[in-house]
Amino acid sequence: MKIVIVGAGEVGFHIASRLALEHKDVVVIDSHPEALKRISENIDVQTISGSGSSPVILEAAGIRDAEIMLAVTDSDEVNLVACLVADTLSPSTKKLVRLRAADFDRYHDAFKANAPHIDTIINPDIEVVRTIERLMSVPGAVDVGEFADGRIKFVGVYLEPGSRLAGVRLSDLPILLKEDRPLIAAVVRDDQLIVPKGNNHLRAADLVYFISEEKNLFKHLSIFDKHATPVKRVLIIGGGRIGYRLAKRLEDKSLSCKIIEKLATQCDFLAERLNRTVVLHGDGSDQSLLVEENIHDTDLVVTLTGDEETNILASLLTKRLGAKKTISRINKFSYFSLMSTIGIEQVVSSRLSAINTILQHIRRGKVLSAISIKGEAGEVMEALALPTSDIVSKPLKKISFPKGSMVAGIIRMETIIIPTGESIIEPDDRIIIFATREAIPGVEKILAVKLEYI
Amino acid sequence: MRWRYILNTIGVLILFFGGTMIVPLAFDLFAMDRSLMPLIKAMGVTVVCGAVMMAVFRHKKTETISQREGMAIVALGWTAISLFGALPFYFSSASFFFVDAFFESVSGFTTTGSSILCNIEGLSQGLLIWRSFIQWLGGMGIIVLSIAILPFLGVGGMQLYKAEVPSPVPDKLRPRIRDTAVILWKVYALFTVAEVVLLMVGGMFFFDALNHAFTTMPTGGFSTKNASVAHFDSVYIDVVITFFMLLAGINFSLHYQLLKGRPLAFWKDPECRFYLAMCLFLTLVVGFDIYRTVYPDVGQALRYAAFQMVSIVTTTGYVTADYEMWPAMSQIIIFLCMFVGASAGSTGGGMKCLRIMLVFKYCYKELFSMIHPRAVTHIKIGGKTVPEDVVRSVLGFLALYMALFALFTVLLAGTGVDFVTALGAVASTIGNIGPGFGMVGPVENFAQVPYWGKWLLAWCMLLGRLEIYTLIILVVPEFWRK
Numbered sequence: 001m002k003i004v005i006v007g008a009g010e011v012g013f014h015i016a017s018r019l020a021l022e023h024k025d026v027v028v029i030d031s032h033p034e035a036l037k038r039i040s041e042n043i044d045v046q047t048i049s050g051s052g053s054s055p056v057i058l059e060a061a062g063i064r065d066a067e068i069m070l071a072v073t074d075s076d077e078v079n080l081v082a083c084l085v086a087d088t089l090s091p092s093t094k095k096l097v098r099l100r101a102a103d104f105d106r107y108h109d110a111f112k113a114n115a116p117h118i119d120t121i122i123n124p125d126i127e128v129v130r131t132i133e134r135l136m137s138v139p140g141a142v143d144v145g146e147f148a149d150g151r152i153k154f155v156g157v158y159l160e161p162g163s164r165l166a167g168v169r170l171s172d173l174p175i176l177l178k179e180d181r182p183l184i185a186a187v188v189r190d191d192q193l194i195v196p197k198g199n200n201h202l203r204a205a206d207l208v209y210f211i212s213e214e215k216n217l218f219k220h221l222s223i224f225d226k227h228a229t230p231v232k233r234v235l236i237i238g239g240g241r242i243g244y245r246l247a248k249r250l251e252d253k254s255l256s257c258k259i260i261e262k263l264a265t266q267c268d269f270l271a272e273r274l275n276r277t278v279v280l281h282g283d284g285s286d287q288s289l290l291v292e293e294n295i296h297d298t299d300l301v302v303t304l305t306g307d308e309e310t311n312i313l314a315s316l317l318t319k320r321l322g323a324k325k326t327i328s329r330i331n332k333f334s335y336f337s338l339m340s341t342i343g344i345e346q347v348v349s350s351r352l353s354a355i356n357t358i359l360q361h362i363r364r365g366k367v368l369s370a371i372s373i374k375g376e377a378g379e380v381m382e383a384l385a386l387p388t389s390d391i392v393s394k395p396l397k398k399i400s401f402p403k404g405s406m407v408a409g410i411i412r413m414e415t416i417i418i419p420t421g422e423s424i425i426e427p428d429d430r431i432i433i434f435a436t437r438e439a440i441p442g443v444e445k446i447l448a449v450k451l452e453y454i
Numbered sequence: 455m456r457w458r459y460i461l462n463t464i465g466v467l468i469l470f471f472g473g474t475m476i477v478p479l480a481f482d483l484f485a486m487d488r489s490l491m492p493l494i495k496a497m498g499v500t501v502v503c504g505a506v507m508m509a510v511f512r513h514k515k516t517e518t519i520s521q522r523e524g525m526a527i528v529a530l531g532w533t534a535i536s537l538f539g540a541l542p543f544y545f546s547s548a549s550f551f552f553v554d555a556f557f558e559s560v561s562g563f564t565t566t567g568s569s570i571l572c573n574i575e576g577l578s579q580g581l582l583i584w585r586s587f588i589q590w591l592g593g594m595g596i597i598v599l600s601i602a603i604l605p606f607l608g609v610g611g612m613q614l615y616k617a618e619v620p621s622p623v624p625d626k627l628r629p630r631i632r633d634t635a636v637i638l639w640k641v642y643a644l645f646t647v648a649e650v651v652l653l654m655v656g657g658m659f660f661f662d663a664l665n666h667a668f669t670t671m672p673t674g675g676f677s678t679k680n681a682s683v684a685h686f687d688s689v690y691i692d693v694v695i696t697f698f699m700l701l702a703g704i705n706f707s708l709h710y711q712l713l714k715g716r717p718l719a720f721w722k723d724p725e726c727r728f729y730l731a732m733c734l735f736l737t738l739v740v741g742f743d744i745y746r747t748v749y750p751d752v753g754q755a756l757r758y759a760a761f762q763m764v765s766i767v768t769t770t771g772y773v774t775a776d777y778e779m780w781p782a783m784s785q786i787i788i789f790l791c792m793f794v795g796a797s798a799g800s801t802g803g804g805m806k807c808l809r810i811m812l813v814f815k816y817c818y819k820e821l822f823s824m825i826h827p828r829a830v831t832h833i834k835i836g837g838k839t840v841p842e843d844v845v846r847s848v849l850g851f852l853a854l855y856m857a858l859f860a861l862f863t864v865l866l867a868g869t870g871v872d873f874v875t876a877l878g879a880v881a882s883t884i885g886n887i888g889p890g891f892g893m894v895g896p897v898e899n900f901a902q903v904p905y906w907g908k909w910l911l912a913w914c915m916l917l918g919r920l921e922i923y924t925l926i927i928l929v930v931p932e933f934w935r936k
Binding site: 264267268270271272275278279280281282289292293 | 826827828829830831832834837839
């Protein structure tokens, strides 16, 4: 499988490294030699220096036999032109494009139906706002993903010390919790991702990922001692593109929203476009401003400035001043493991969001959605069980899943089944598979293997 | 300032205006009424004066005029036309003093509707139609009409429009000003015809229907009857006139949008919503106030409340009831409504709903910034930010309006009228409404106002109609500096 990536920025870099680990042929195009150097030094991919919108360069990158092209440069214009060129040179190549300008929002479908026939448009800003909204809707969650159009949630929560589940063996869960129990898919302990088995124990301070139907979600959360607290007053620090989008969404939901922005011109922009949101000109780490604006009565502070250190500090400060909950935008994956140590639980990343969206479209077979967890240590995929694939019509224990992967749920029509060794996947079921990074290529193979021969 | 150019334009205006006197003349010819000679005389004087001015100040063709020149043309043009419009009255009878004729003419052109005539019904048909007709002309602004016509004569009009309609947010319907004017004029004419038909259906004679339509659409308020609309005492006619007064008080570009097939145009416009809601709310409040205290019947209370409130808010000035007999609260509401006025871009006067809305929003903004000192807030109308300088100019307008109101009240009181009359007359004339309070109340007229008082009030009307700035700027010395 050959993939051409236009743009060696952060997203391009991470996608390239992920795909390279999965042994795919990746070609990265960028006009900045330094960015390419960083890639070629770290990852086993081919790099081509030049503009991604140039037909010559795209030809050289082998666009004609590429299965997928990703246009993820910082410029929407370059991305669009690259797609147009690719569409002319090789119409069969699947095109994934990052478009960030809000002006394009209403025209996504038009760009899909007409030239340049983009298959998927990714706007990480929209994805981040969605992630924030999901985190807001699930109290106490560190990570929230959605499957089956939101009917099934994939939630990560910290196990508090003293929780009744701390120290319990997984195989004892059915006895402890009776029928209604969440399906525990993965546990992160000391930065290690563990696919739990029946004889594993849960420990305090574990980050537990579980899968739950939407209607049971709050019941399941209360098992982990997380109780619903409605979010009414929100403070956003940083009024850039994401801040603006979030404020707009919150206005639509009639939540009381304030936004702090440092740049006076950006404040004007926000004040002009937002109606009920209070736009404040100032620094998000200015204590007097925060106190003046009743920070102790704020249910949620979202820090979205472009600078992650500011976000971290503002989150810590507002929490100390009495804000009930914070969500911070962090882009550097290397910081993720620090967050729980310094007391920041909820983190969003536009990069991770973009990567998640891109991944689900790159996965072979009928992968419907894919979510990275804990940085990039593992992935949860929702896939359609093809009638011709190897996994259908036999008990799970007979299927040789790669090490580090497990089937976490089977969705059959409207019900979800928590599988045991005896469960059988039927054709056209949707399955939720959890896999560590190393296991992903194997999982992909299982899901799609027979499809290749048709 | 190119005086030749300005005076030439005004000459064209006067000449054209002289031509319109053919309308009352036609009515008089038809009825062979006694005002035939005075009208011919007035028309002759006007046409000759216009032609002479045009000829004397002939100039080479200029394409553009400056904003200052535009303002001078509007202010001087309006005054000049008011002067010539007074001639038919002045020539018609020896009992017409010039100040009275001028007052009546200004009241017509500014669509005010205050009259110095004690016996309106005694006037000839030609003069009656002249009174109504000058209101109709004044309504959309003789200048707007000129913008529709004058470009054919090779006169540029863009700057004129700016001076003519200095409402906070001018709506451009079409890129070319002439097209815009023609469109608005068509809408205006259409409504007038519709009203004539509907009034005749209600049993009015054609002559009365035409006169009332001519004075409803410009929110003027001249009637052919001594008792104003009360003369007809018909619920149907009250309803028709109330409806058309309401329409006339709405921004004409919205009418255009509505006729273009955008049924939600009224609803989407925040000013229109405010205006309609205000009319409804005040009708209910006043209706409640006069129910039992004046009228024993709810229906009657609402009927009279609706007509009077709409008449005052739209600055028309018809009356069907003597509101001075109403409880104090209703009277005070009516007095305050004289300041509010109708929508910007309508034919109504007053400060305009849009300005009032802006001021309310500004006040709220001030309070808001006390609570959130670091907040960045914009004043928005309909989701769009109003630029700072527009807000400032509106605040300036309000201050100027109130200051002039105060000044003219003092001056008018100085001519010897009583307290209530002074307040009522100035509020009514500067807002281009018509009836005031006290000596100039709804069943009285302005005949008893002292000589100098009439001059003062005539200027009030002009000031109000030209949105203060356009006229007052002429007395600022800086305006005349080269």
